[in-house]
Amino acid sequence: MATARNAGSTFAPDDDTPVFVISVAAQLAGMHAQTLRQYDRLGLVVPSRTRGGGRRYSNRDIARLREVQRLSQEEGVSLAGIRRILELENEVEVLRAQVGEMHEELGRVRAALGMSGRVFAAGRAGDVVAVRAGERPRRRFSDSRALVLYGNRRA
Structure with a gap:
């Protein structure tokens, strides 16, 4: 006797359901x-x-x-x-x-570490400065024309 709860339900196996003899x-x-x-x-x-x-x-x-x-x-x-x-x-x-x-x-x-979107650049004194992706180091960090390299990240 079928209950009201499963009276309309149908069996729908997925690819891993063992159904074939x-x-x-x-x-x-x-x-x-x-x-x-x-x-x-x-x-x-x-x-x-x-x-x-x-x-x-x-x-x-x-x-x-x-x-x-x-x-x-x-x-x-x-x-x-x-x-x-x-x-x-x-x-x-x-x-x-x-x-x-x-x-x-x-x-x-x-x-959790707040590192998403951060990249690093060389500061005026040769130090490492964290900047946001797509931004240049601010003048206060560096008045040089430092090269900023952006790496390919896979998430």
Whole structure:
């Protein structure tokens, strides 16, 4: 019996939701179910498991199966080579996420320190003077024609 709260709700899986049994996943990927079992044993595509041990594949798993098949058939890459390629792709994905987190943290630190938009120039006596981006050092800091370099910043 459906409650009023979820009576109108529908199931909308995302790319990571394991919804396909092995026979459907094999059909969607265009290969035999035994091939999926072999790829699972080799760790190329690791589906989720039900409580009873049955395999369940997500849309992301299906895409990965297709990529394994493409690399094998069209590019002639061995299964060991494909495993290494997939490992490296996963590593790159993790590193990109870490870089993104570090950029966010750097932005927070700069904001907390009041460093956003600041650049540095050489003062009259050779000292370092902080100025805002796009501004020249004020005459009181320097009456020289000091060169101000603005670096490319990525935030």
